[in-house]
Each structure stands twice: as structure tokens, then as C-alpha cells.
Amino acid sequence: MQIIHLSYPVKKNIVSGKIVLALGFFDGVHRGHQQLIKVAKNTANSKGLPLVLMTFDRHPKEVYQNQVVSYIDTLDEKIYKMRQLGVDYLLVMHFNEQFSKVSAQEFVDNIIVKLNTETVVAGFDYTYGPKNIANMQNLPKFAQNRFEIITVPEQTYNDQKIGSTDIKRAIKNGKMDLVKDLLGTPYVMSGYIGHGLRNGHKLGFPTANLVWDENKVIPKVGVYATRTMINGKWYESMTSVGYNVTINSAQKIYIESNLFGFSEEAYDQKIIIKWYKYTRGEIKFANLNQLKEQMKQDKLKITDYFEQYR
Incomplete structure (x- = not known):
């Protein structure tokens, strides 16, 4: 998969011939997104064309509404998932104030058509400007028969729409079983190992302290059954999200994986x-011995949990 960073206006075609273009922000690349990409990939294969997917480098709300937005995926995590799904080209459009002012017709003329698009594939609720104008219902009017349009209908789980907002809420509430059902895979956080206070070493449970992208959605405070990869190898693990209330009174959140x-x-x-x-909430213990005993119980419980899947 080739990754291409773009800014508006698009100055040249990405490939020499026609393309199938999938549109969306794709945060989480959840099961609804996966169905859209599957439709786009099948369309591209049937037409003998490359699949090009376009996303943005930030959520439009950051520009339109000046909001701080939390994300399910970092760009690198999104790129990894797109590779697995067979995308040929991933276009990452820089979303800035200039781009936010592009009209619906300009979006079609200066992006979709400029990219030499044969077929557009997008979700039923995709918008490319003001939602009462730049929506999928009006896209044929702006397209003027210059490309085919495939609209992918709403994807549901337990009769509810699969959407990034609901997945973020489930992560924040520690509902990791539901998150896995909606994403199709467990929630992932990636980063590098930072220097902590080494309290875990003192207790006999050394931990890797995650330094993560500050815009990622943080799971609910507590202890989790996790799998953690270091040096290319996966290990069953227990991971704590919390403030280390037994040991200190800092207001900083720590994510520590044993x-x-x-x-x-x-x-x-x-x-x-x-x-x-999610296995339990954060508890303030009277002393470190009580904390150590609880961590022993946590490890047994989480080991038993993973035993079911071996």
C-alpha cells in the first residue's frame, strides 16, 4: 500500500488510469468501515482498477468547531488496518481552514474528478461539506454523471448503528467485549515504554509504562486482561489504568502493563x-502488602480468562 499525503487543491492524479475511490474518516476502521472497504475492494477488482481510500489527517470537528477530539486509532494504527484490508493507495488529506471552506461542487470537481475517479464508494451518512447540502443524496447532482456512485447502507450490531462515537463511549466505560464486537478486533493502544516510578518492580510485578498519543481514547480507570507486544512478541498481561492511589496522590493517569x-x-x-x-476498578489499599496480594489475585483471574482461548 502506498501512502500519499495531500493538501488542497489536488495538483495531479495519483495514478495514470481510473480509480475506485472510497471516502470516509474511518476512525477505528470498525466493522461498518470494513464492510464499506470490502464493497470498494470488490468493485475495484471487478473493474480491474486500484482501490484508493481517502481520509483526513484530523477530524473535521477540530477545524469546524475548534473541538478537542479523541481518536480510536492513531494514523499509524489506521494505516496498519488499511494494509490488512487490501487498500492500494491511502490518501491522507490535510484538513485545514482553507479546505474546510471548499464547497460541495468544488469537492467533487477538484478532488473526486481530479483524481480520475471511475467509481465512488461511501457510507450512507458521508458528508463533504455542510451536511444538509454535501450529502450522499445530493452527490449525483454534483457528479453530473462523471462517475458511478455506490452508497453503502448503515451497518448494525444488535439493531444499533456501528459508529465511532459509540465505540469511544464503550472504551471509556471499560466495555471491552462490546468494543471488540464493534471493531472486529480488540482495542489497541501503541506507543513506547517510558520510565516510571518502578513501584511494580518493588512489588514483584514489573511493569512497562506506556507513553501514548495524547489524542487516543483512554479506557476506564481499572485493571484489564490484555495482551502486550514488546520486541515483536505477544505476552498475556494485566494492564492498569489509574492514578496509583495507594502509592501516590498524583493527578496523572498511568497505563502500566505487567x-x-x-x-x-x-x-x-x-x-x-x-x-x-475489564476486571476491576482502582482500589486504594491500606498498605503495599494488600496491593501485592490483590495483584496476585488479578494475575490468577486474568490467566484463567485467557486459558479459555488457548
């Missing part, structure tokens, strides 16, 4: 955590 069967120093190395199940 990997079962791993005790090496790995500072500054890449780390990936997959989140499977």
Missing part, C-alpha cells in the same frame, strides 16, 4: 497493548 513471563528492561522500545476485558 507482562506474564517477561522481566527484561525495555525502555524506549515500541509497545502495543490489546485490551480484552
Whole structure:
């Protein structure tokens, strides 16, 4: 997959021939997005054309409404998922104030048509400007028969629309089983291992301290059954999200993963955590011995959880 960063206006075609263009922001690349990309990929294959997917480098709300937006995926995590789904070209459009003022007709003329698009594939609720004008119902009017349009209908789970907003809410509430059902995979956080207070080492449970992208959605405070990758190898693990209330009174959130069967120093190395199940909330213990005993129980519980899937 080739990754191309664009800014408006688009100055040249990405490929020499026609393309199938999939449109969306695709945060999380959830099961609804996966169905859209599957439709686009099948269309591209049937026409013998490359599949080009266009996303933005930030959510439009950051520009339109000056909002701080949390994300399910970093760009690197999104890129990884797109590779797995067979996308040929990923276009990352820089979304700035200038681009936010592009009209619906300009979006069609100066992006879709300029990219030499044969077929557009987008979700039923995709918008490319003011939603009462720049919507999929009006796209044929702006297209003027210059390309085919495929609108992918709403995708549901338990009769509810699969959407990024609901997935973010589930992550924040610690509902990792639901998150996995909606994403199709466990929630992932990636980053590198930072230097912590080494309190885990003192308790006999050394932890890798995740330094993560500040815009990522943070799971609910508590302890989780996770799998953690370091040095290219996955380990069953228990991961804590919290303030270390037994040991200190800092207001900073820590994400610390104790990997079962791993005790090496790995500072500054890449780390990936997959989140499977919320097991308990954060507890302030009277002393460190009580905390240590609880961590032993946590490990047994999480080991039993993963035993079901071996």
C-alpha cells in the first residue's frame, strides 16, 4: 500500500488510469468501515482498477468547531488496518481552514474528478461539506454523471448503528467485549515504554509504562486482561489504568502493563497493548502488602480468562 499525503487543491492524479475511490474518516476502521472497504475492494477488482481510500489527517470537528477530539486509532494504527484490508493507495488529506471552506461542487470537481475517479464508494451518512447540502443524496447532482456512485447502507450490531462515537463511549466505560464486537478486533493502544516510578518492580510485578498519543481514547480507570507486544512478541498481561492511589496522590493517569513471563528492561522500545476485558476498578489499599496480594489475585483471574482461548 502506498501512502500519499495531500493538501488542497489536488495538483495531479495519483495514478495514470481510473480509480475506485472510497471516502470516509474511518476512525477505528470498525466493522461498518470494513464492510464499506470490502464493497470498494470488490468493485475495484471487478473493474480491474486500484482501490484508493481517502481520509483526513484530523477530524473535521477540530477545524469546524475548534473541538478537542479523541481518536480510536492513531494514523499509524489506521494505516496498519488499511494494509490488512487490501487498500492500494491511502490518501491522507490535510484538513485545514482553507479546505474546510471548499464547497460541495468544488469537492467533487477538484478532488473526486481530479483524481480520475471511475467509481465512488461511501457510507450512507458521508458528508463533504455542510451536511444538509454535501450529502450522499445530493452527490449525483454534483457528479453530473462523471462517475458511478455506490452508497453503502448503515451497518448494525444488535439493531444499533456501528459508529465511532459509540465505540469511544464503550472504551471509556471499560466495555471491552462490546468494543471488540464493534471493531472486529480488540482495542489497541501503541506507543513506547517510558520510565516510571518502578513501584511494580518493588512489588514483584514489573511493569512497562506506556507513553501514548495524547489524542487516543483512554479506557476506564481499572485493571484489564490484555495482551502486550514488546520486541515483536505477544505476552498475556494485566494492564492498569489509574492514578496509583495507594502509592501516590498524583493527578496523572498511568497505563502500566505487567507482562506474564517477561522481566527484561525495555525502555524506549515500541509497545502495543490489546485490551480484552475489564476486571476491576482502582482500589486504594491500606498498605503495599494488600496491593501485592490483590495483584496476585488479578494475575490468577486474568490467566484463567485467557486459558479459555488457548
